[in-house]
Amino acid sequence: MNRDFVTTRSAGLERLAEMVPGCGLDYAARRNLDTGPLGEATTTGLSPYLRRRLLLEQEVVAAALAKHGAGKATKFVEEVFWRSYFKGFLETHPGIWTNYLDLVAQAKDASGTSSGGRRAYEAAVAGRTGIDGFDDWSRELVETGWLHNHVRMWFASIWIFTLGLPWALGADFFLRHLVDGDPASNTLSWRWVAGLHTRGKPYAARAENIRRYTDGRYSPTGLNENPIALQEDEYEPAITPGGVGECPTGEVALLLHLDDLHPESLPLGSARVVRLGGLVAHAPDATERVRRADEDAMADGLARAAAYFDCPATRVDAGWAGTLPVVTAWAPVGPSADALPAGVSRVRRQWDDLTWPRATRGYFQMKTAIPAILDKALQP
Ligand SMILES: Cc1cc2nc3c(=O)[nH]c(=O)nc-3n(C[C@H](O)[C@H](O)[C@H](O)COP(=O)(O)OP(=O)(O)OC[C@H]3O[C@@H](n4cnc5c(N)ncnc54)[C@H](O)[C@@H]3O)c2cc1C
Known part of the structure; x- marks a missing residue:
């Protein structure tokens, strides 16, 4: 995928026009495949634009639906809604963000005092762990500001469960380097991998899955393929985001x-x-x-x-x-x-008002509401 992201709206619209023909069944079939930094795109690379709202969620969804119809564009549309889901979830659980910032500060202090922890962290971010795939991905992130979604999942799982490093330090490494770095999608995806979001269900990076979806480029050994979810106190129940006042006239x-x-x-x-x-x-x-x-x-x-x-x-x-x-x-x-x-x-935009109330629990609550949300959001 071309990772030369020019962060303007016109460059975003160009990328959308280029990518939308692939957002139907091809996307559903190929989106998990990582072809590497020089390989053919299997996803759109629209996230640096969506993250800054240089492109709007509804215009990206509308373009995919217009080109492919609801049936064939379903997978792509659902992925865009993951973004809205995570944003809504963080908005309704703001303590997760402040807790994350505290954990990063604490983990940086601790790795400064424990030489073992510091060495393990430094090896991970420099791509010197000896784990096939992981080391290349670490360098790829630093050199290009980008990783494919499946790679992000494998990387986070290996970081947490094979290397035993604090999840918050991994999320911080991503947020500092990713050109689409986003407080909600990043923090909550790391928590999801750790088994803190969908409680008790961590994501396991498996060597066979990595071999398959990198087309044999990587074949790591020694991965912890049976991870136990991290634990923490229950966070506060969902709150309703503050109301918007009247816009001044x-x-x-x-x-x-x-x-x-x-x-x-x-x-x-x-x-x-x-x-x-x-x-x-x-x-x-x-x-x-x-x-x-x-x-x-x-x-x-x-x-x-x-x-x-x-x-x-x-x-x-x-x-x-x-x-x-x-x-x-x-x-x-x-x-x-x-x-x-x-x-x-x-x-506040109508999109956020429609999606955030569906983001207080699991993604299923959002997924089932997609048709009703689109009925309202895509009205001319
Ligand atoms: C550990 C981890 C960290 C992540 N950190 C970020 C981050 O900082 N910023 C970020 O935007 N995404 C993050 N993601 C989600 C996802 O990896 C990226 O949104 C996606 O890779 C962007 O590539 P794309 O635009 O080609 O996606 P496509 O597959 O083309 O999808 C289209 C759009 O849908 C949204 N989307 C797709 N998949 C997801 C997803 N799983 N979660 C949320 N939104 C999604 C994005 O806005 C994306 O641009 C993270 C995922 C993981 C596992």
Whole structure:
């Protein structure tokens, strides 16, 4: 797959147009196959765009449905809904994010004091464990900012259950390097592999499965293929995300952030945008590649917004204030939400309002609601 992700909306639309012909039965048949960094794409590579909402979930889903019809596009559509499910789940369980940040800090302290732990961690992130496949994937992540979904699953399972490393440190390694690094999808996928999300059901990376889906490129030995799920205290029950207030009317300043860079389609009612600011809050310790992708995406969002609303746009910091009411797209749990100035009005998209209430328990609750959600979300 071409991993040269240019994080602008027009590059996202180009990739969507290129990939949508493959989003039917071909996708369902081939999506688990990892062909390596230079191999043919078996998935779309749309996640760097969806993560920043340079592309919207509904336009990607609508394109696949228009091309293939509901039957043949089902698998692809369900995968896009995993993204909405994880976002909704983190939004309704925000303590999981703060707990993750605490665990990363604790694990970094501990690996600083235990030389065994530090050596094991350093070998894993440098690709020096001796485990076939794993070492290449570690280097691939650092060198390209990308891993195929199946590789992410194998990698996380080997990290946790064969190498015995803390899951939160693995999630941190991913979040710093992935160009689609996302607080919800990443944290909750690592927890899912660990058996903390679907409690008691860890994901086992099996040598036979790796051989099969890498077409024999890798054949690791010594994997822990019978892992026991990690344990933790039950987290707090789901909460309802805070309500959105009325969007102010009249002249407003619109604040863009990295979780929503399609300001043209925000539900702003009768508000009139006369000023634009762009607030960039990277993932903690994000790599230079990720920061560049974030900066390019923000520059693109601001330029499009300035043309659309016909007003000035600048990069701003968290202290941005003025005489105008400030409106922003709802920022889900993560760095953008943490960085937003107090007192801004947050508007939420219909997509999030429709999907998040279905994300309080397991994915099945979301999956069964997909037709009803699409009935509403894809109305012209
Ligand atoms: C340990 C681990 C960590 C992950 N970390 C991230 C992350 O930081 N950011 C991220 O966007 N995804 C993450 N994922 C989910 C998934 O791997 C990526 O979304 C997917 O690989 C992106 O490639 P694609 O765009 O080609 O996907 P496609 O297969 O083409 O799917 C289309 C879109 O659906 C969504 N999607 C597909 N599969 C999943 C999934 N399993 N979970 C959530 N959304 C999905 C993505 O938005 C994706 O762009 C992680 C998965 C694992 C197992």
